[in-house]
Amino acid sequence: xxxxxxxxxxxxxxxxxxxxxxxxxxxxxxxxxxxxxxxxxxxxxxxxxxxxxxxxxxxxxxxxxxxxxxxxxxxxxxxxxxxxxxxxxxxxxxxxxxxxxxxxxxxxxxxxxxxxxxxxxxxxxxxxxxxxxxxxxxxxxxxxxxxxxxxxxxxxxxxxxxxxxxxxxxxxxxxxxxxxxxxxxxxxxxxxxxxxxxxxxxxxxxxxxxxxxxxxxxxxxxxxxxxxxxxxxxxxxxxxxxxxxxxxxxxxxxxxxxxxxxxxxxxxxxxxxxxxx
DNA sequence: CGCTAGGGATACTC
DNA sequence: ACTCGTCCCTAGCG
Numbered sequence: 001x002x003x004x005x006x007x008x009x010x011x012x013x014x015x016x017x018x019x020x021x022x023x024x025x026x027x028x029x030x031x032x033x034x035x036x037x038x039x040x041x042x043x044x045x046x047x048x049x050x051x052x053x054x055x056x057x058x059x060x061x062x063x064x065x066x067x068x069x070x071x072x073x074x075x076x077x078x079x080x081x082x083x084x085x086x087x088x089x090x091x092x093x094x095x096x097x098x099x100x101x102x103x104x105x106x107x108x109x110x111x112x113x114x115x116x117x118x119x120x121x122x123x124x125x126x127x128x129x130x131x132x133x134x135x136x137x138x139x140x141x142x143x144x145x146x147x148x149x150x151x152x153x154x155x156x157x158x159x160x161x162x163x164x165x166x167x168x169x170x171x172x173x174x175x176x177x178x179x180x181x182x183x184x185x186x187x188x189x190x191x192x193x194x195x196x197x198x199x200x201x202x203x204x205x206x207x208x209x210x211x212x213x214x215x216x217x218x219x220x221x222x223x224x225x226x227x228x229x230x231x232x233x234x235x236x237x238x239x240x241x242x243x244x245x246x247x248x249x250x251x252x253x254x255x256x257x258x259x260x261x262x263x264x265x266x267x268x269x270x271x272x273x274x275x276x277x
Numbered sequence: 278c279g280c281t282a283g284g285g286a287t288a289c290t291c
Numbered sequence: 292a293c294t295c296g297t298c299c300c301t302a303g304c305g
Contacts, residue, residue: 001295001296001297002295004281004282005280005281032294032295033295033296035294036294036295036296037288037289037296038289039289040287040288040289041288041289041290042289043288043289054289054290055289057289057290058289058290061291078294078295079294080294081294085294085295088295089294089295092294092295106287106288106289107296109296110293110294110295111293111294111295112292112293112294113292113293113294114292114293115293115294116293116294136294136295137295138295156296156297157295159295224295230281230282231280231281231282231304231305232281233280233281233282234280235279235280235281236280236281278305279304279305280303280304280305281302281303281304281305282301282302282303282304283300283301283302283303284299284300284301284302285298285299285300286297286298286299287296287297287298287299288296288297288298
Protein backbone atom coordinates (compact mmCIF):
# COMPACT_ATOMS: atom_id res chain seq x y z
CA UNK A 1 0.00 0.00 0.00
CA UNK A 2 1.21 3.47 -0.70
CA UNK A 3 4.74 4.12 -1.88
CA UNK A 4 7.04 1.26 -0.88
CA UNK A 5 9.94 2.41 1.25
CA UNK A 6 8.88 6.05 1.43
CA UNK A 7 8.36 6.24 5.19
CA UNK A 8 11.77 4.77 6.09
CA UNK A 9 13.34 7.07 3.47
CA UNK A 10 11.96 10.22 5.16
CA UNK A 11 11.83 8.88 8.72
CA UNK A 12 14.38 11.47 9.88
CA UNK A 13 11.67 14.10 9.33
CA UNK A 14 9.25 12.38 11.71
CA UNK A 15 8.67 13.34 15.32
CA UNK A 16 7.00 11.53 18.22
CA UNK A 17 3.70 13.10 19.24
CA UNK A 18 0.90 12.29 21.67
CA UNK A 19 -2.84 12.48 21.17
CA UNK A 20 -2.71 14.90 24.08
CA UNK A 21 -1.13 17.37 21.67
CA UNK A 22 -4.43 17.34 19.77
CA UNK A 23 -6.81 17.70 22.70
CA UNK A 24 -9.73 19.84 21.61
CA UNK A 25 -8.79 19.43 17.93
CA UNK A 26 -10.06 17.30 15.05
CA UNK A 27 -8.18 14.38 13.49
CA UNK A 28 -9.26 13.05 10.09
CA UNK A 29 -9.07 9.26 10.49
CA UNK A 30 -8.52 6.67 7.75
CA UNK A 31 -11.21 4.05 8.43
CA UNK A 32 -9.94 1.36 6.04
CA UNK A 33 -6.88 0.37 8.06
CA UNK A 34 -8.91 0.04 11.25
CA UNK A 35 -11.58 -2.01 9.51
CA UNK A 36 -8.97 -4.25 7.93
CA UNK A 37 -7.22 -4.95 11.24
CA UNK A 38 -10.56 -5.51 12.93
CA UNK A 39 -11.61 -7.98 10.27
CA UNK A 40 -8.64 -10.24 11.08
CA UNK A 41 -10.40 -11.18 14.32
CA UNK A 42 -13.21 -12.82 12.35
CA UNK A 43 -11.44 -13.57 9.07
CA UNK A 44 -12.77 -17.14 8.79
CA UNK A 45 -16.39 -16.17 9.43
CA UNK A 46 -16.17 -13.42 6.82
CA UNK A 47 -14.52 -15.74 4.30
CA UNK A 48 -17.23 -18.37 4.80
CA UNK A 49 -19.97 -15.79 4.49
CA UNK A 50 -21.14 -16.27 8.08
CA UNK A 51 -22.61 -13.32 10.00
CA UNK A 52 -19.99 -11.43 12.00
CA UNK A 53 -19.73 -8.16 13.91
CA UNK A 54 -16.35 -8.68 15.57
CA UNK A 55 -14.64 -6.48 12.99
CA UNK A 56 -16.26 -3.43 14.60
CA UNK A 57 -14.38 -3.90 17.84
CA UNK A 58 -10.98 -2.59 16.73
CA UNK A 59 -12.18 0.62 15.01
CA UNK A 60 -14.51 1.43 17.90
CA UNK A 61 -11.66 0.97 20.35
CA UNK A 62 -9.45 3.34 18.33
CA UNK A 63 -12.23 5.94 18.33
CA UNK A 64 -12.59 5.52 22.09
CA UNK A 65 -8.84 6.04 22.41
CA UNK A 66 -9.08 9.38 20.59
CA UNK A 67 -12.06 10.50 22.66
CA UNK A 68 -10.28 9.58 25.88
CA UNK A 69 -7.63 12.15 24.92
CA UNK A 70 -10.18 14.80 24.09
CA UNK A 71 -9.67 14.46 20.34
CA UNK A 72 -12.61 14.90 17.96
CA UNK A 73 -12.52 12.04 15.42
CA UNK A 74 -13.68 12.64 11.86
CA UNK A 75 -13.85 9.21 10.24
CA UNK A 76 -13.17 9.06 6.49
CA UNK A 77 -14.39 6.09 4.43
CA UNK A 78 -13.37 5.01 0.96
CA UNK A 79 -16.01 5.53 -1.71
CA UNK A 80 -16.04 4.31 -5.29
CA UNK A 81 -13.31 2.22 -6.88
CA UNK A 82 -10.79 3.97 -9.11
CA UNK A 83 -10.96 2.80 -12.74
CA UNK A 84 -7.21 3.35 -13.12
CA UNK A 85 -6.57 0.81 -10.35
CA UNK A 86 -8.60 -1.96 -11.96
CA UNK A 87 -5.46 -3.93 -12.81
CA UNK A 88 -4.15 -3.85 -9.23
CA UNK A 89 -7.60 -4.59 -7.81
CA UNK A 90 -7.93 -7.67 -10.01
CA UNK A 91 -4.52 -8.95 -8.92
CA UNK A 92 -5.46 -8.54 -5.25
CA UNK A 93 -8.73 -10.39 -5.82
CA UNK A 94 -6.80 -13.28 -7.34
CA UNK A 95 -4.43 -13.33 -4.35
CA UNK A 96 -7.42 -13.52 -1.99
CA UNK A 97 -8.85 -16.45 -3.95
CA UNK A 98 -5.66 -18.51 -3.77
CA UNK A 99 -5.26 -17.67 -0.08
CA UNK A 100 -8.78 -18.92 0.60
CA UNK A 101 -7.97 -22.16 -1.22
CA UNK A 102 -4.99 -22.65 1.09
CA UNK A 103 -7.13 -21.89 4.13
CA UNK A 104 -5.14 -18.75 4.96
CA UNK A 105 -8.18 -16.70 5.92
CA UNK A 106 -6.19 -13.78 7.27
CA UNK A 107 -5.10 -13.04 3.72
CA UNK A 108 -8.63 -13.18 2.34
CA UNK A 109 -9.84 -10.20 4.34
CA UNK A 110 -11.68 -7.69 2.21
CA UNK A 111 -13.69 -4.75 3.53
CA UNK A 112 -17.09 -4.71 1.88
CA UNK A 113 -19.63 -1.93 1.55
CA UNK A 114 -21.91 -3.87 3.89
CA UNK A 115 -19.24 -3.88 6.59
CA UNK A 116 -18.67 -0.16 6.11
CA UNK A 117 -22.41 0.39 6.49
CA UNK A 118 -22.43 -1.44 9.82
CA UNK A 119 -19.70 0.79 11.19
CA UNK A 120 -21.44 3.89 9.88
CA UNK A 121 -24.62 2.88 11.71
CA UNK A 122 -22.67 2.61 14.95
CA UNK A 123 -21.07 6.01 14.36
CA UNK A 124 -24.51 7.55 13.86
CA UNK A 125 -25.70 6.04 17.16
CA UNK A 126 -22.58 7.22 18.97
CA UNK A 127 -22.64 10.69 17.44
CA UNK A 128 -19.25 10.28 15.76
CA UNK A 129 -18.79 12.42 12.65
CA UNK A 130 -17.82 10.80 9.36
CA UNK A 131 -17.61 11.40 5.63
CA UNK A 132 -17.54 9.05 2.65
CA UNK A 133 -14.96 10.06 0.05
CA UNK A 134 -16.00 10.21 -3.63
CA UNK A 135 -13.25 7.67 -4.41
CA UNK A 136 -10.24 6.88 -2.23
CA UNK A 137 -10.01 8.18 1.32
CA UNK A 138 -6.39 9.32 0.83
CA UNK A 139 -7.08 12.44 -1.16
CA UNK A 140 -10.13 13.27 0.97
CA UNK A 141 -7.99 13.10 4.12
CA UNK A 142 -5.43 15.44 2.55
CA UNK A 143 -8.19 17.83 1.48
CA UNK A 144 -9.69 17.99 4.97
CA UNK A 145 -6.32 18.93 6.48
CA UNK A 146 -5.41 21.36 3.69
CA UNK A 147 -8.67 23.24 4.22
CA UNK A 148 -8.48 23.35 8.00
CA UNK A 149 -11.26 20.88 8.75
CA UNK A 150 -8.80 18.73 10.67
CA UNK A 151 -5.47 19.42 12.39
CA UNK A 152 -3.88 16.30 10.87
CA UNK A 153 -4.64 13.03 9.09
CA UNK A 154 -4.42 9.75 11.01
CA UNK A 155 -3.49 6.84 8.71
CA UNK A 156 -0.86 4.25 7.76
CA UNK A 157 -0.80 5.22 4.10
CA UNK A 158 2.32 6.98 2.83
CA UNK A 159 0.31 8.25 -0.14
CA UNK A 160 -0.86 11.08 2.12
CA UNK A 161 2.59 12.63 1.67
CA UNK A 162 2.38 12.24 -2.10
CA UNK A 163 -0.91 14.15 -1.87
CA UNK A 164 0.98 16.89 -0.01
CA UNK A 165 -1.06 16.51 3.17
CA UNK A 166 0.30 19.23 5.51
CA UNK A 167 0.38 16.99 8.59
CA UNK A 168 0.13 13.19 8.86
CA UNK A 169 0.14 10.90 11.90
CA UNK A 170 1.40 7.32 11.39
CA UNK A 171 1.64 4.24 13.58
CA UNK A 172 -0.73 5.21 16.38
CA UNK A 173 -0.16 2.96 19.40
CA UNK A 174 -2.51 1.98 22.20
CA UNK A 175 -0.59 4.38 24.42
CA UNK A 176 -1.81 7.27 22.28
CA UNK A 177 1.56 8.04 20.68
CA UNK A 178 2.24 8.38 16.96
CA UNK A 179 4.88 9.46 14.44
CA UNK A 180 4.12 12.78 12.79
CA UNK A 181 5.42 13.88 9.40
CA UNK A 182 4.55 17.32 8.09
CA UNK A 183 4.99 18.09 4.39
CA UNK A 184 6.95 21.26 5.22
CA UNK A 185 9.12 19.21 7.56
CA UNK A 186 10.34 17.13 4.62
CA UNK A 187 12.58 20.09 3.84
CA UNK A 188 14.75 18.98 6.75
CA UNK A 189 14.76 15.25 5.98
CA UNK A 190 18.27 13.83 5.76
CA UNK A 191 20.03 10.63 4.77
CA UNK A 192 22.09 8.31 6.97
CA UNK A 193 25.09 10.64 6.61
CA UNK A 194 23.18 13.68 7.80
CA UNK A 195 22.92 15.28 4.36
CA UNK A 196 19.67 17.05 3.49
CA UNK A 197 17.60 15.08 0.98
CA UNK A 198 15.51 17.84 -0.53
CA UNK A 199 17.43 21.05 0.06
CA UNK A 200 20.85 22.59 -0.28
CA UNK A 201 22.08 20.94 -3.49
CA UNK A 202 21.20 24.05 -5.50
CA UNK A 203 19.49 27.40 -5.01
CA UNK A 204 15.76 26.92 -4.45
CA UNK A 205 15.90 23.13 -4.42
CA UNK A 206 13.19 22.68 -1.81
CA UNK A 207 10.77 24.81 -3.83
CA UNK A 208 11.29 22.42 -6.74
CA UNK A 209 10.60 19.32 -4.63
CA UNK A 210 7.60 21.02 -3.07
CA UNK A 211 6.33 22.09 -6.47
CA UNK A 212 6.28 18.66 -8.08
CA UNK A 213 9.53 16.72 -7.85
CA UNK A 214 8.45 15.00 -4.64
CA UNK A 215 5.24 13.73 -6.20
CA UNK A 216 7.23 12.64 -9.26
CA UNK A 217 9.60 10.70 -7.00
CA UNK A 218 6.66 8.86 -5.44
CA UNK A 219 5.19 7.95 -8.83
CA UNK A 220 8.53 6.85 -10.27
CA UNK A 221 9.13 4.63 -7.23
CA UNK A 222 5.91 2.79 -7.97
CA UNK A 223 2.23 3.47 -7.33
CA UNK A 224 -1.01 1.53 -7.75
CA UNK A 225 -2.04 3.39 -10.89
CA UNK A 226 0.83 2.67 -13.26
CA UNK A 227 3.11 -0.25 -14.09
CA UNK A 228 6.32 0.50 -12.23
CA UNK A 229 9.80 0.69 -13.69
CA UNK A 230 11.69 -2.46 -12.60
CA UNK A 231 14.64 -1.77 -10.33
CA UNK A 232 13.61 1.80 -9.49
CA UNK A 233 12.70 2.55 -5.88
CA UNK A 234 12.51 5.72 -3.84
CA UNK A 235 16.28 6.13 -3.49
CA UNK A 236 16.99 5.70 -7.20
CA UNK A 237 14.15 8.05 -8.17
CA UNK A 238 15.45 10.62 -5.68
CA UNK A 239 18.99 10.43 -7.06
CA UNK A 240 17.82 10.78 -10.65
CA UNK A 241 15.57 13.75 -9.88
CA UNK A 242 18.23 15.51 -7.84
CA UNK A 243 20.80 15.06 -10.57
CA UNK A 244 18.44 15.98 -13.39
CA UNK A 245 16.43 18.66 -11.57
CA UNK A 246 13.51 18.01 -13.93
CA UNK A 247 11.28 15.00 -14.53
CA UNK A 248 12.30 14.74 -18.19
CA UNK A 249 16.03 14.69 -17.50
CA UNK A 250 15.59 12.30 -14.58
CA UNK A 251 13.73 9.82 -16.78
CA UNK A 252 16.45 10.16 -19.43
CA UNK A 253 19.09 9.35 -16.82
CA UNK A 254 17.23 6.22 -15.74
CA UNK A 255 17.02 5.13 -19.37
CA UNK A 256 20.73 5.42 -19.99
CA UNK A 257 21.51 3.20 -17.02
CA UNK A 258 18.82 0.67 -17.61
CA UNK A 259 19.31 -2.79 -19.03
CA UNK A 260 16.89 -5.65 -19.59
CA UNK A 261 13.28 -5.34 -20.75
CA UNK A 262 12.22 -2.15 -22.54
CA UNK A 263 10.89 0.66 -20.35
CA UNK A 264 7.12 1.13 -20.17
CA UNK A 265 6.94 4.33 -22.21
CA UNK A 266 3.19 4.52 -21.69
CA UNK A 267 3.82 4.95 -17.98
CA UNK A 268 6.02 7.94 -18.66
CA UNK A 269 3.37 9.55 -20.79
CA UNK A 270 0.85 9.10 -17.99
CA UNK A 271 3.34 10.43 -15.47
CA UNK A 272 4.02 13.61 -17.41
CA UNK A 273 0.31 14.09 -17.94
CA UNK A 274 -0.49 13.52 -14.27
CA UNK A 275 2.06 16.17 -13.38
CA UNK A 276 0.71 18.59 -15.96
CA UNK A 277 3.99 18.64 -17.91
C1' DC B 278 28.46 -0.92 -0.67
C1' DG B 279 23.64 0.80 -1.49
C1' DC B 280 19.36 -0.57 -3.17
C1' DT B 281 15.29 -3.29 -4.88
C1' DA B 282 12.22 -6.92 -4.51
C1' DG B 283 10.66 -11.09 -2.65
C1' DG B 284 9.86 -14.61 1.09
C1' DG B 285 8.52 -15.75 5.80
C1' DA B 286 6.13 -14.63 10.01
C1' DT B 287 2.52 -12.09 11.51
C1' DA B 288 -1.76 -9.49 12.53
C1' DC B 289 -6.94 -9.82 16.20
C1' DT B 290 -9.33 -10.40 22.05
C1' DC B 291 -9.09 -5.82 27.18
C1' DA C 292 -22.20 -8.51 -5.50
C1' DC C 293 -19.41 -5.76 -2.54
C1' DT C 294 -12.34 -1.81 -1.29
C1' DC C 295 -5.66 -1.03 -0.07
C1' DG C 296 -1.18 -5.17 4.86
C1' DT C 297 3.12 -4.67 6.90
C1' DC C 298 7.74 -5.51 9.18
C1' DC C 299 12.11 -7.82 9.06
C1' DC C 300 15.61 -10.10 6.73
C1' DT C 301 18.35 -11.15 2.83
C1' DA C 302 19.55 -12.87 -2.01
C1' DG C 303 21.14 -10.71 -5.80
C1' DC C 304 21.41 -6.88 -8.61
C1' DG C 305 24.21 -2.69 -10.22
